[in-house]
Amino acid sequence: MRLVGIAVIGAVACSQAHPLGDAATHGPDTRAADAAIVDGMHASIDGAIGSIDGSTGSIDAAPGTPDAKIVMTPDANIGPITGGPCLSQTPGATAYRIRWANGGGTAYPVYEVDGLPDKSRDHAGAYGYQIGFTPSFVDPFLGDGGLQLDGSDFVDLELSTSGLSSISNATLSIFGRSYAVSTDGSFNWQTFVGYNETPSDFVSNVPPYQWYSADMTTELDAGDSNVLIRIKAGPSSGALVVNRIELCVTGS
Numbered sequence: 642m643r644l645v646g647i648a649v650i651g652a653v654a655c656s657q658a659h660p661l662g663d664a665a666t667h668g669p670d671t672r673a674a675d676a677a678i679v680d681g682m683h684a685s686i687d688g689a690i691g692s693i694d695g696s697t698g699s700i701d702a703a704p705g706t707p708d709a710k711i712v713m714t715p716d717a718n719i720g721p722i723t724g725g726p727c728l729s730q731t732p733g734a735t736a737y738r739i740r741w742a743n744g745g746g747t748a749y750p751v752y753e754v755d756g757l758p759d760k761s762r763d764h765a766g767a768y769g770y771q772i773g774f775t776p777s778f779v780d781p782f783l784g785d786g787g788l789q790l791d792g793s794d795f796v797d798l799e800l801s802t803s804g805l806s807s808i809s810n811a812t813l814s815i816f817g818r819s820y821a822v823s824t825d826g827s828f829n830w831q832t833f834v835g836y837n838e839t840p841s842d843f844v845s846n847v848p849p850y851q852w853y854s855a856d857m858t859t860e861l862d863a864g865d866s867n868v869l870i871r872i873k874a875g876p877s878s879g880a881l882v883v884n885r886i887e888l889c890v891t892g893s
Contacts, residue, residue: 721758721804721805721892721893722734722735722736722756722757722758722805722890722891722892723756724736724737724738724754724755724756724757725754725756727812727814727887727889728816728852728885728887729812729814729816729852729854729887729889730852731812731814731852731854731887731889732810732812732889732891733810733811733812733889733890733891733892734756734889734890734891735754735756735887735888735889736756736757736800736811736888736889736890736892737754737755737756737757737763737798737800737887737888738753738754738885738886738887738888739751739752739753739765739798739885739886740753740884740885741776741778741786741787741788741883741884741885742778743778743781743786744778746777746778747775747776747777747778748767748776748777748778748779748787748788748789749776750765750766750767752765753885754887757800757801757802757804757805757890758803758804758805759801759802759803759804759866760801761801762799762800762801762866762867762868763799763800763801764797764798764799765796765797765798765799765886766796766797767788767790767794767795767796768794768795768796768797769793769794770793770794771793774793774794776788776789776794777789779820779882780818780820780882783818783848784817784818784848784849784850784882784884785850785884786882786884787816787817787882787883787884787885788882788883788884789820789880789881789882790820790828790872790873790874790880790881790882790883791820791874791879791880791881792874792879792880795871795872795873796871796872796873796883796886797869797870797871797872798868798869798870798872798886798888799868799869800868800869800870800888801865801866801867801868802861802862802863802864802865802866802868802892803864803865803866804864805863805864805890805892805893806863806864806892806893807863807892807893808858808861808862808863808890808891808892809858809891809892809893810856810858810889810890810891811856811857811858811860811861811888811889811890811891812854812855812856812857812858812888812889812890813830813854813855813857813870813872813886813887813888814852814853814854814855814885814886814887814888814889815828815844815852815853815872815881815883815885815886815887816850816851816852816853816883816884816885816886816887817844817850817853817881817882817883817884817885818844818845818846818847818848818850818851818881818882819844819845819846819878819880819881820846820878820880820881820882821846821878821880822846823846824842824846824877824878825841825842825843825844825845825846825877825878826842826843826844826846826874826875826876826877826878826879826880826881827839827840827841827842827843827844827874827875827876827877828843828844828853828855828872828873828874828875828881829872829873829875830855830857830860830870830871830872830873831860831870831871831873832857832860832861832868832869832870832871833867833868833869834859834860834861834862835859835860836860837855837857837859837860838855838875839853839855839875841875841876841877842876842877843855844881846878850882850884852887854889857870861890863892870888872886
């Protein structure tokens, strides 16, 4: 059974992100532009959808059981999406992929692939709920290492699907593991269109890192110049180490 519901997002206090043009600098971007994103555009999704972490209501508390699955079918470029086959081996072509790199213990995004027709909006960042938040790069010995994604932070992907008239399939994948000694984890995602999540314990805590993929077709509209995908860690561990995030799309 698939869950598509109205989700809500809490207020954000601080952020660390990297615009596309700065990926080669190999260090965290602390410019004021990110603060403006948090206070401006991120606030707009709060107002439009509500507060997922607030005391007035929480879809995290009882979200139900969505339909989320691992899919393992490679494909080539599909229509106007030019990112090539997906590393996660999911259907469609690579619409977007980032990798989290280590800048002296701080995680920052490296933009690996942008295969969408409209590249004007592209931005990715990790944001925290506390003032002074800095994204942490962890787990460099049991794997490639990556962003620590837990209850203190979330990832936002800002994209545009302008230039696509239809989307027949969209898959969100992460490469990493549950960041816990003995507990598996999961992840959820939210857009202006809806909310969904993987089952609990979907992401193994056991190295090596693997790809974990879930269908998010109904949460992504074609022809939308204002896409925001918010990704958070879920139960049971509530903590992940995320090396890569990939969005694979079949569209026209």
